[in-house]
Amino acid sequence: xxxTQAAHPDRVPDEPLVAPGDHGGLHxxxxxxxLLRLLVKKELQARYQGSFLGLVWSYVQxxxxxxxxxxxxxxxxxxxxxxxxxxxxxxxxxxMVHYFTETFSAxxxxxxxxxxxxxxxxxxxxxxxxxxxxxxxxxxxxxLGILLVAVLITGWDPTLADVGAGLLGxxxxxxxGMALALLFSAANVFFRDFHNIVQTVGIxxxxxxxxxxxxxxxxxxxGGTWIEQxxxxxxxxxxxxxxxxxxxxxxxxxxxxxxxxxxxxxLTRGLIVLAACLVIxxxxxxVFSRLEGKFAERL
Amino acid sequence: MGTESIVVSGVTKxxxxxxxxxxxxxxxxxxxxxxxxxxxxxxxxxxxxxxxGEAIGLxxxxxxxxxxxxxxxxxVMQPDGGTVRTRGRVAGLIAAGAGFHPQxxxxxxxxxxxxxxxxxxxxxKRKFDQIIDFAAVGKFLDTPTGHYSSGMSxxxxxxxxxxxxxxxxxxxxxxxxxDQPFKKKCLQRMAEIKAExxxxxxxxxSPGSVRRMCDRALVLESGRLGFDGPVDExxxxxxxxxxxxxxxxxxxxxxx
Ligand SMILES: Nc1ncnc2c1ncn2[C@@H]1O[C@H](COP(=O)(O)OP(=O)(O)OP(=O)(O)O)[C@@H](O)[C@H]1O
Ligand SMILES: [Mg+2]
Numbered sequence: 001x002x003x004t005q006a007a008h009p010d011r012v013p014d015e016p017l018v019a020p021g022d023h024g025g026l027h028x029x030x031x032x033x034x035l036l037r038l039l040v041k042k043e044l045q046a047r048y049q050g051s052f053l054g055l056v057w058s059y060v061q062x063x064x065x066x067x068x069x070x071x072x073x074x075x076x077x078x079x080x081x082x083x084x085x086x087x088x089x090x091x092x093x094x095x096m097v098h099y100f101t102e103t104f105s106a107x108x109x110x111x112x113x114x115x116x117x118x119x120x121x122x123x124x125x126x127x128x129x130x131x132x133x134x135x136x137x138x139x140x141x142x143x144l145g146i147l148l149v150a151v152l153i154t155g156w157d158p159t160l161a162d163v164g165a166g167l168l169g170x171x172x173x174x175x176x177g178m179a180l181a182l183l184f185s186a187a188n189v190f191f192r193d194f195h196n197i198v199q200t201v202g203i204x205x206x207x208x209x210x211x212x213x214x215x216x217x218x219x220x221x222x223g224g225t226w227i228e229q230x231x232x233x234x235x236x237x238x239x240x241x242x243x244x245x246x247x248x249x250x251x252x253x254x255x256x257x258x259x260x261x262x263x264x265x266x267l268t269r270g271l272i273v274l275a276a277c278l279v280i281x282x283x284x285x286x287v288f289s290r291l292e293g294k295f296a297e298r299l
Numbered sequence: 300m301g302t303e304s305i306v307v308s309g310v311t312k313x314x315x316x317x318x319x320x321x322x323x324x325x326x327x328x329x330x331x332x333x334x335x336x337x338x339x340x341x342x343x344x345x346x347x348x349x350x351x352g353e354a355i356g357l358x359x360x361x362x363x364x365x366x367x368x369x370x371x372x373x374x375v376m377q378p379d380g381g382t383v384r385t386r387g388r389v390a391g392l393i394a395a396g397a398g399f400h401p402q403x404x405x406x407x408x409x410x411x412x413x414x415x416x417x418x419x420x421x422x423x424k425r426k427f428d429q430i431i432d433f434a435a436v437g438k439f440l441d442t443p444t445g446h447y448s449s450g451m452s453x454x455x456x457x458x459x460x461x462x463x464x465x466x467x468x469x470x471x472x473x474x475x476x477x478d479q480p481f482k483k484k485c486l487q488r489m490a491e492i493k494a495e496x497x498x499x500x501x502x503x504x505s506p507g508s509v510r511r512m513c514d515r516a517l518v519l520e521s522g523r524l525g526f527d528g529p530v531d532e533x534x535x536x537x538x539x540x541x542x543x544x545x546x547x548x549x550x551x552x553x554x555x
Contacts, residue, residue: 013351021376120394297314
């Protein structure tokens with residue numbers, strides 16, 4: 001066992017013996033900012049690789065969807081007459097829903113798609129879903145810009161509380177999207193069914209938030225019942241409402257009909273939902289770190 | 300503080316022979332009373348300690364668990380039993396071919412790989428020319444690595460790992476796909492790495508190069524550590540020096 005060649009005691013790194021591959025989870029991802037930046041850059045390139053129009057697609061899709069909603073729901077179904085500034089109502093909701101579904105679906109595929117790296121190199125694997133979330137955020141920025149221009153043209157006078165509500169809504173959607181991306185990206189390694197589930201959920205999400213219909217329809221139908229409470233506990237619905245509190249309500253007139261309606265205690269509800277989302281995120285991280293040890297062999 | 304660089308104790312890695320992935324497969328397997336997942340030990344109760352600066356030659360037949368052991372040491376895989384502990388940064392090339400993203404260019408992959416190996420942007424910029432000179436992929440540096448020949452990606456992957464700051468260097472099948480001039484360069488570079496006092500973990504099927512590079516041999520036999528000791532005895536243990544092998548085989552080994 002012993003060898004004649006002397007070890008190099010002077011070359012011994014001044015570090016303890018550690019278990020390799022233990023990177024310590026989500027909060028360490030943000031410590032390795034340089035690597036994260038490279039991965040985000042890579043994702044941005046990869047998402048529209050080989051496509052002629054490239055980033056234009058992230059405008060075309062939402063635009064077409066917006067037009068479809070607005071024309072069908074607004075004119076064919078006639079909801080246009082029931083809601084003040086209905087286009088803003090739809091668009092504010094769409095920005096958040098789109099951000100969520102993008103984070104969720106790109107995040108879920110992120111681990112499998114980066115299998116080549118994961119099988120050969122050791123790094124915090126949370127990097128990949130986090131990078132997906134950041135890239136989705138980046139793609140949401142132009143939509144936010146358009147929304148901002150639209151509300152300014154319409155006439156916009158938000159209070160500080162409205163700004164707080166908007167930020168809270170964004171935080172809820174980001175946290176919830178991240179949590180699900182983390183959970184599903186790990187699950188997707190074991191059963192590729194999960195990215196089909198994501199698409200199914202995506203359809204549901206569009207209808208689960210007051211985007212193409214106003215909240216007062218829910219209040220009319222199930223107001224005061226437990227169903228309404230469940231509806232409002234949904235992080236997507238909650239985040240969308242908070243976001244509309246910033247980008248839709250301040251453009252409307254509370255004294256003309258149809259009177260814009262928001263649930264009571266919106267901010268309080270938002271804070272509770274955010275806390276719940278953080279708990280879900282912690283749980284997802286826990287599951288992820290249980291499963292990540294097996295990624296390399298199952299990819 | 301001790302001078303151990305790698306401490307592997309009682310390490311076991313269990314793989315499933317076949318994963319039943321679909322509901323149909325699982326149902327059929329259950330109906331036929333087949334086991335849902337037959338498992339085997341790819342690494343079976345392996346223990347050894349490597350001191351900083353040692354050069355280890357890891358040998359064994361195909362499928363004996365060498366690459367798996369390297370993955371456990373680099374942290375890509377986690378052991379099912381026992382513990383692996385390492386001191387300092389680990390870099391290297393595992394199971395021929397680097398961890399490249401096929402859509403990225405060679406240049407971008409160098410930066411990404413270096414970042415994963417823990418190098419800062421400044422550090423990578425400083426070493427970039429060295430890496431490129433060594434890999435010598437020429438004008439293909441700015442084409443996607445997905446279109447590289449296997450030799451070319453191995454060259455670039457080896458170059459990044461070999462010039463990254465690390466305390467432990469793992470080299471698996473580095474010479475398997477390279478051409479003769481590149482093999483010479485690789486061996487030279489590994490000799491430098493060894494001279495710098497980094498721990499070298501070298502997987503090879505060629506007794507000649509192990510004899511030249513390493514101070515100690517480990518031999519894996521279907522996942523078990525069959526031999527741990529001097530290189531010549533290790534080669535003899537594996538019967539790689541058996542009389543029926545023509546002498547020029549080892550010549551080739553010594554050559555590369
Ligand atoms: N992800 C995996 N899932 C299931 N079995 C695996 C997996 N990876 C490796 N194996 C099996 O583990 C055993 C050891 O493989 P390993 O790659 O470590 O062999 P090796 O010693 O490196 O062989 P070679 O000399 O051919 O490179 C093989 O039987 C292989 O089929
Ligand atoms: Mg191998």
